[in-house]
Amino acid sequence: MPSTDDTELAQASDTGAPSDxxxxxxxxxxxxxxxxxxxxxxxxxxxxxxTDAALFWNPNLLAAxxxxxxxxxxxxxxxxxxxxxxxxxxxxxKRVMLAVLTLVYGLGFSGVLYFLGRALGLQDxxxxxxxxxxxxxxxxxRFASERPGLCSVLxxxxxxxxxxxxxxxxxxxxxxxxESLGDQFMDPxxxxxxxxxxxxxxxxxxxxxxxxxxxxxxxxxxxxxLAAATSGILLLGALALSWLNRAxxxxxxxxxxxxxxxxxxxxxxxxxxxxxxxxSPSYTRPTGKNLRPKLAILGFLILGSHGLLFFAxxxxxxxxxxxxxxxxELFAQPYLLVFDKDEDGYLPAxxxxxxxxxxxxxxxxxxxxxLADGVDxxxxxxxxxxxxxxxxxxxxxxxxRLVIVISVDMLRPDFMQVYGxxxxxxxxxxxxxDEWTRxxxxxxxxxxxxxxxxxxxxxxxxxAIDFEPAYRTLDFRYVFSDKDNDINRVFASPRAxxxxxxxxxxxxxxxxxxxxxxxxxxxxxxxxxxxxxxxxTFHYPNLPEGPGPEAWNLDALTDTAVSLIEDGKAxxxxxxxxxxxxxxxxxxxxxxxxxxxxxxxxxILDADQAIGRIAEALxxxxxxxxxxxxxxxxxxxxxxxxxxxxxxxxxxxxxxRIPLLAKYPAGTPTGEVVTRPVSLIDVSTTxxxxxxxxxxxxxxxxxxxxxxxxxxxRFPVISQLLITNTxxxxxxxxxxxxxxxxxxxxxxxxxxxxxxxxxxxxGQKSPLIVNGVGAPDAxxxxxxxxxxxxxxxxxxxxxxxESRATKFP
Numbered sequence: 001m002p003s004t005d006d007t008e009l010a011q012a013s014d015t016g017a018p019s020d021x022x023x024x025x026x027x028x029x030x031x032x033x034x035x036x037x038x039x040x041x042x043x044x045x046x047x048x049x050x051t052d053a054a055l056f057w058n059p060n061l062l063a064a065x066x067x068x069x070x071x072x073x074x075x076x077x078x079x080x081x082x083x084x085x086x087x088x089x090x091x092x093x094k095r096v097m098l099a100v101l102t103l104v105y106g107l108g109f110s111g112v113l114y115f116l117g118r119a120l121g122l123q124d125x126x127x128x129x130x131x132x133x134x135x136x137x138x139x140x141x142r143f144a145s146e147r148p149g150l151c152s153v154l155x156x157x158x159x160x161x162x163x164x165x166x167x168x169x170x171x172x173x174x175x176x177x178x179e180s181l182g183d184q185f186m187d188p189x190x191x192x193x194x195x196x197x198x199x200x201x202x203x204x205x206x207x208x209x210x211x212x213x214x215x216x217x218x219x220x221x222x223x224x225x226l227a228a229a230t231s232g233i234l235l236l237g238a239l240a241l242s243w244l245n246r247a248x249x250x251x252x253x254x255x256x257x258x259x260x261x262x263x264x265x266x267x268x269x270x271x272x273x274x275x276x277x278x279x280s281p282s283y284t285r286p287t288g289k290n291l292r293p294k295l296a297i298l299g300f301l302i303l304g305s306h307g308l309l310f311f312a313x314x315x316x317x318x319x320x321x322x323x324x325x326x327x328x329e330l331f332a333q334p335y336l337l338v339f340d341k342d343e344d345g346y347l348p349a350x351x352x353x354x355x356x357x358x359x360x361x362x363x364x365x366x367x368x369x370x371l372a373d374g375v376d377x378x379x380x381x382x383x384x385x386x387x388x389x390x391x392x393x394x395x396x397x398x399x400x401r402l403v404i405v406i407s408v409d410m411l412r413p414d415f416m417q418v419y420g421x422x423x424x425x426x427x428x429x430x431x432x433x434d435e436w437t438r439x440x441x442x443x444x445x446x447x448x449x450x451x452x453x454x455x456x457x458x459x460x461x462x463x464a465i466d467f468e469p470a471y472r473t474l475d476f477r478y479v480f481s482d483k484d485n486d487i488n489r490v491f492a493s494p495r496a497x498x499x500x501x502x503x504x505x506x507x508x509x510x511x512x513x514x515x516x517x518x519x520x521x522x523x524x525x526x527x528x529x530x531x532x533x534x535x536x537t538f539h540y541p542n543l544p545e546g547p548g549p550e551a552w553n554l555d556a557l558t559d560t561a562v563s564l565i566e567d568g569k570a571x572x573x574x575x576x577x578x579x580x581x582x583x584x585x586x587x588x589x590x591x592x593x594x595x596x597x598x599x600x601x602x603x604i605l606d607a608d609q610a611i612g613r614i615a616e617a618l619x620x621x622x623x624x625x626x627x628x629x630x631x632x633x634x635x636x637x638x639x640x641x642x643x644x645x646x647x648x649x650x651x652x653x654x655x656x657r658i659p660l661l662a663k664y665p666a667g668t669p670t671g672e673v674v675t676r677p678v679s680l681i682d683v684s685t686t687x688x689x690x691x692x693x694x695x696x697x698x699x700x701x702x703x704x705x706x707x708x709x710x711x712x713x714r715f716p717v718i719s720q721l722l723i724t725n726t727x728x729x730x731x732x733x734x735x736x737x738x739x740x741x742x743x744x745x746x747x748x749x750x751x752x753x754x755x756x757x758x759x760x761x762x763g764q765k766s767p768l769i770v771n772g773v774g775a776p777d778a779x780x781x782x783x784x785x786x787x788x789x790x791x792x793x794x795x796x797x798x799x800x801x802e803s804r805a806t807k808f809p
Contacts, residue, residue: 020080025294027210028076030277032301034270035068035331042242042265043325047771049247049643050752059312063352064321064328066309069302070338071331075270079210082159087213094151098141101154104161105141108204109133111197118181119190149219156211157204163267164200171196171260174726176488179474192249192257199241199264206234206271209278217284224279231275238268245326247643255725258326266327312352317746317753317772317782321352329731345729354379354751365748366463366733368797384794391696392714394689394703400628400665403687404574404614405502407453408607409519409582410647411633413442413659415594415604423591425604428612429631434671435663436631437708441677442660443738444635447721448648450524452634452680453531454494457501457575459684459699462720463735464797465499467492469728476523482727490728495530499698499800502687503534503573509693512536512572514564518557520579535575554580558610565617570627573687576614578607596639625666628690630683633658641763648721651736651745652764656719662704664690674708677738679717682707700796715792737789744785755782 043061114129122128144150172178177189209227212220220227245261277283312321322332332347339351344361347353356379357363367377372386413419418429418438429436446452451462458465470478470493474486478493503513515532516539519525525532525540532538539560541552557576564570584603586593591601611631618624638644638654647655660678664670681701688695689703700715707713717738723731730749737744741759745752755769755778768778 022291023083024076024080025291025298026277027079028072029294029298030210030273031075031079031270032068032072032298034273035072035266035327036065036301038238038242038262038266038269039065039068039325039327039331041239042246042262042327045242046246046325060319060321060352061324061328063305063308063312064324064331065301065305066352067322067328067331067335068305070334074334078159078163079207083211083213086155086159086211094145094148097151097155098145100158101141101144101151102137104158105137105154106130106133108161108197108201109136112194112201115190115193115197119186119194121183121185121187123183152216153208153219156208156216159204159211160207160267160271161200161204163207164203164264167260167263168196168200171256174256174488175254176474176486179486180488196260199261202234202237203264203267203271205230206268207274208271209274209283210270214284217278220278221284227275227278231272231278234268234272234275238265238272241265241268255326255329255723255731259330262325262327262330309352310350317751317769317786319747319750319752319771320354322347323750323752354749366730368463368799369794370799378794378797380790381794384798387795389697389714389795391694392685392699392702393706393711394685394695395705398690398692399626400690400692401626402570402572402574402618402623403506403628403630403691404576405456405630405632405683405687406576406578406611406614407456408578408604408631408633408659409449409580410635410637411581411604411607411659412636412654413440413657415601416659418661419659423601425591425601426608427605428608428615429661432615436661437664437670437672437674437704439660439662439678439704440673440675441738442632442658443656443677443679443717443719443736444633444658445680445719447635447651447655447719447734449519449522449634450491450493451648451720451722453577454492454497456632456634456680456684457503457531457534458494458497458499459502459681459695459701460499461681461700461718461796462492462722463733463793464700465494466497467494468496469493470495470529472523476521478523478526478529488726490724490726491524492722493530494533495528497530497533500696501534502684503536503575505688505693505696506573506691507534507536509691511691512569513574514572515539515575515577516557516560517575517577518552518554518579519577520583522579525577554578554606554610558613561614562617565614565621565623568621570618570621570623573691578610580606594639596645597637627663628665628687629663630687631659631661632680632683634680648723651719651721651734651743653743653758653762655721656736662686664705668705672708676707677717677740678702678704678707679719698800715796716788718789718792718796735789735793737785737792739785739788742781742785744782744789746786746789753782753786755785 040061043064047061110129110133113132114125117125117129144154177193181187181189209220241261242265245258245265249257309321322328335347335351340347341358342361344355344364346355346364348355348358354365356376363375363377363379365379369377369384371384374383376382415421415425417424417426418433444452445455446462454465455462468480470480470491471482471487472478472489472491474488479487506513513535514537515535517525557578561576580603581600584597584599586598588599589602590605591599594600618627635647636655636657637647638649641654642650642652644650649655658680660683679701682704685695685699685701686704702711702713719736721732721734725731732747733749734745734747741757743756743758745754752771753769754767755774756764756767758764768774769782774782
């Protein structure tokens with residue numbers, strides 16, 4: 001006996017009568033087609049900018065279409081439910097409808113005007129925004145009140161605005177955008193909120209055709225020119241938003257923002273298809289005549305996309321489907337809720353994921369390998385064997401009385417006169433360049449301060465450190481629980497890591513240790529974050545030794561160091577951190593503004609003068625000859641070279657290459673220029689060696705003096721970056737292998753691989769391998785380097801005797 005559904009389908013097909021099933025199927029097709037178009041177009045744009053204008057096709061983008069179906073089902077059911085609800089709402093008293101419209105539109109336009117005012121630097125603008133919104137809304141609703149059909153059409157905008165507002169509300173909960181609005185002109189949060197408020201209003205207008213019942217469809221059908229124009233405008237808006245989301249808005253950094261903008265892209269495309277369908281005569285007379293073909297198309301799309309997802313290629317370097325685009329990440333979220341059984345944030349392999357064990361959260365692509373435990377903890381190359389790593393060898397006879405490491409925040413060597421820059425930004429260092437060994441190819445071990453400096457102090461690559469999440473509040477406090485109501489960023493804190501620091505080794509030898517640091521407004525050096533580990537005295541504003549936040553600046557930092565030298569307290573190990581280049585605000589003094597960096601050259605000059613004051617104080621005290629001094633940085637900074645700004649977003653040279661100048665105690669050759677690649681963690685090992693101290697086995701760097709003489713490394717030069725969402729879940733983890741002139745970038749979350757040779761391509765504009773695609777000889781080279789990198793990571797990140805159960809990432 002045929003089922004009820006079969007009977008309804010047969011009757012609808014035979015009679016051509018309208019049915020709930022035909023409307024449901026029509027909605028499902030439009031929703032899924034909109035999701036497919038938005039994902040594929042966005043993925044192509046994403047791919048274009050990810051590969052720096054080198055468009056390599058990513059077959060797993062097609063596989064990612066398998067993720068659209070759960071969200072599409074949810075959207076279809078929402079449309080059907082709201083359509084029924086709005087039929088009931090039309091029976092409301094006209095005054096009630098106008099009151100609801102006044103409230104919703106008043107709030108919507110008030111938000112647009114208020115955030116626009118804040119973007120223009122206007123404060124206390126709520127009243128003016130409210131009045132302005134009423135001036136806009138009143139004539140519209142007054143006009144609509146005299147035309148019942150128009151009033152009903154306006155009611156159809158409410159569900160779309162509700163959807164948009166839900167997305168913005170979720171984003172606000174994650175980033176606290178309203179609470180963190182700034183007072184400056186063109187505040188980024190105010191600009192973003194203005195765009196989001198406009199998109200909420202636009203979403204209401206976009207989805208009107210989808211919520212219309214048959215009576216309302218007759219009204220819309222009489223305005224075909226308006227429908228055609230609206231459809232075109234919405235499609236252009238969706239395409240522009242797709243480009244904005246992937247090319248303009250700080251790519252990669254704020255994941256949830258990209259996801260919400262991707263959500264609006266989907267809504268706008270869905271709206272464009274809905275208004276386009278108004279042009280069809282069947283829009284007002286939906287029948288069941290084409291049910292079977294529509295069902296066949298829908299079934300083909302569902303089965304085909306899931307087949308692509310199930311058989312998605314997992315070749316090295318090929319990005320996994322979920323990471324093919326922001327929309328792929330968005331659409332995959334319901335699948336994570338349903339199928340990520342161990343809740344480690346990774347989908348199983350049969351859904352295009354990278355989790356090799358969906359039952360254990362401790363096994364995932366970013367897990368640290370436990371050697372010889374019979375488990376492939378990090379889902380690569382099987383279980384790693386237990387191999388004892390010997391401590392780094394150092395040159396004997398280290399006799400430095402004082403070892404100073406000065407890290408200058410965000411310092412690019414190509415802006416330093418001593419590295420050949422045309423501007424006189426480092427006159428002191430340049431004048432005394434014969435006293436320093438200059439390393440031309442030094443690389444940070446971590447792409448952001450909270451990765452690089454813990455790595456420097458512990459002599460280990462970042463993901464070999466036991467970090468835990470530190471959540472930053474709006475008032476720049478750091479808490480270690482995500483239960484705080486005003487957190488909007490997460491960083492990596494080394495406070496619970498048990499690996500010995502440089503300071504720990506000096507203290508074990510009975511030598512004093514001291515840190516004199518400045519981090520501007522960031523606050524990461526405050527007590528409890530973990531940077532104070534290993535120091536007898538930590539000079540910082542929130543500790544008793546600090547003079548207070550208002551007075552603590554580069555001059556105060558330098559005065560403190562010079563006073564200690566003059567008082568005869570210069571011994572042991574010192575770490576100084578200079579923040580100024582990171583926040584070099586105009587007006588500039590000696591140099592023109594550097595686009596994107598403000599008075600960057602002035603700040604470098606200030607740092608050079610501070611270093612000069614400290615050096616001259618050491619000379620005056622007779623300690624210059626028995627002092628070892630290292631000048632370096634935590635990371636570089638992008639200035640648009642690859643369409644990117646900021647730092648910690650990628651591993652191109654502008655992000656990871658840093659200066660490194662080493663001044664050894666008297667008797668060690670100086671004035672050399674070393675072109676061999678070296679790492680920031682080599683400074684850690686050398687700082688111990690020059691003082692006659694043996695680095696522990698946990699230190700992974702080498703003695704720079706031995707490297708200068710041609711000694712071999714135990715581990716290759718590696719740089720790592722980590723990008724997470726606001727709750728600490730990793731979205732990218734890119735590791736860079738530096739091997740001669742070769743640069744291999746491997747992202748263990750997305751699985752993408754890039755290969756460059758900076759000897760032939762110093763600007764890194766022509767990748768030899770991208771997304772696993774390249775010439776056979778380049779592919780062979782990439783495979784060998786990839787295996788070298790994975791073997792090194794297995795050993796370097798392996799759980800050791802000082803390791804604990806890490807919470808992050």
